[in-house]
Amino acid sequence: MSYADFLGMTVREATPGRTVVTLTVTPRGLNVHGTAHGGLLFSLADEAFAVISNLEAQAVAAETHLSFFRPARAGDELVAVATPERVGRTLATYRVEVRRGEQGEVLALFLGTVARREAPPPLG
Incomplete structure (x- = not known):
């Protein structure tokens, strides 16, 4: 079982132009304030980033940054939508928006x- 499976993530769409990964916040994913733990949102965004960048x-990740704007709560369906900003031969940058619902x-x-390698990812 992967980390994404453990957290309950689902890949809804996976194309080089747009990848969508979802997760429903459960009580186990809450922090001391009763809102979704920041690590949960980061993990969701990072999974969408990993999927799109390896298609x-x-x-392999070289640098990431996450800005939090609003809290999520138990029961919220979170949707991470990843899109390319710039894709070059050796480096690529992606933007991932984490939304409450689609x-x-x-x-x-x-x-x-x-950082990119020219070889496609291994199957399986």
């Missing part, structure tokens, strides 16, 4: 850069 080449407000914004 066409092997990629069309909901943006709760957090993740930017990440990967």
Whole structure:
């Protein structure tokens, strides 16, 4: 079982132009304030980032940044939508918006850069 599976994430869409990963916040994912733990939002955004960045080449994270705007609560469906900002031969940068629901407000914004290898990722 992967970390994403353990947290209950689902990949809804995975294309080089747009990747969507979802997660429903459970009581186990809350912090001391009763809102979703920041690490949960980061993990969701990072999973969408990992999926999109590895679709066409092997990629490893070189730098990431996450800004929190609004809290999420138990029962919220979080939707991470990843899109490319710039994809080069050796480096690529992606933007991931974490939303409450598919069309909901943006709760957090993740930017990440990967180092790319020319070989496609291994299957399986």
